[in-house]
Amino acid sequence: MITVPGGQVTLTDRRTQHSWTVEVAPYLLAAHPLTQAAHTETTATHRQDSEHDGGRLPAHSLSWWDAVRYCNTLSQQEGLTPAYRLHDATDDGTEADGADGGITWDRTADGYRLPTEAEWEHACRAGTEGPRYGPLDDIAWHRGNSQERIHEVATRRPNSWGLYDMLGNIWEWCWDLYDPDVYGSYRVLKGGGWYDPHWSCRTSVRRRSHPTLRIEDIGLRLARTPRTHP
Template sequence: MKKITFYSILLVSILALFAFNDRNPNSDFVMIEGGTFKMGSKASDRAADVDEQKEHEVKLNSFMISKFEVTVWEWKEFIKANKMKMPEKPKWGWQDNYPINGITWNEAIAYCNWLSKKEKLQPVYSKKGPNIVCNFKANGYRLPTEAEWEYAAKGGSLSKSFRYSGSDNLDDIAWYKGNSNGTPHTIGTKLPNELGIYDMSGNVWEWCWDWYNKDFYKLEKNDNPRGPEMGNRRSVRGGSWDSQPNYARPANRISTEPNKTHEFYGFRIAKSIAK
């Protein structure tokens, strides 16, 4: 009887191990139900910067977005597989559960394609001459568009119209200049927003797909907008551990050339949902 019990326990343990190693990669994603929302800043918001779009209505299809920012550990797996080097080591050292930082837009795109191939999905990005093309119909991983990012940060269809992503009290949901002690922190250690997404305000700035143009919203169709066709700088969202509260508002935006970075730049990934 004892032998049967022992082997039964052993078998259960082995099966549990396989189940863990074969986990569903979508378990770290949130499905965002499509809908219509007000993107940009209200005219009455005195904190709005000149970079920010004025409030306008945008319609989005459903999509998936990661609960967490891409971590140092996940980035290490990527560079190991591709025989690359880590970015310059930050003063706090590389902590595996911290969000990766010091990443260019081009590197974030490369990570998305690598992860897609690793999980036997169709890569989203390809080159057309000197330009990167995004196939939004592909089932692989990609960066969110600015509209998707802002919709998710504002809580999607569950939005309670908080000032920041998940609360009117920034200390509840973000690592920023007022509480970070000069470093990023382990992902998911502040409260999530209405959709269960963490760190969309603070911790690291997050790259988005779109070329930056502060006035393009005046021309674009408001049905799943994906930004200008061309540009010089890509949009970045969310604020960081080194940001003042104003930058942690979901409508706030900055931009940087895609081959450049700063120590507070990271990203999270998204995924299209087939119709």
């Protein structure tokens, strides 16, 4: 996990032409997306082809609900306080279309969680102000250089804070609802993927999907709130 300093980030939604500024406190963020090997070790569930690369491909085809449950499972295994409290949630989360999505986030918990959209974008930018933190082919797997397939994590150049694959390779779930007034329980995805054209692999781009969606270019990156001491 990388310690990400606090700061301020301005988010933009191209659909509505709306921008808003968020203050971000310091937090911890994984250096790369969750790998298939790590997912298998935690859940004892092997659903993907990972033997040929030692499990270094990103874990994919995970819904937002899968990601939330994974965070809680890993937290429990490591003796941390789970970040999420699930309320009357079925295995596939199909009932979670209400305003709260059937879940609450304990922001005091030190367990694993998904980053907020503001945390994700703040980390991706790493102090830069342009659309990307470096030349796209150097930092990301995208449609133009991926041979239309997923790649092992941390094989492109990281940003200046040591974070790999923030752009390209795989979209990453964030905690936030995309626009609950219009899209209900749809959650935010960030980063772009291995099949996306170059214009989708930009720091500010935000995508939305239903929290039950499982597709081969979506995964997650773990975050944590640092422990506080009296």
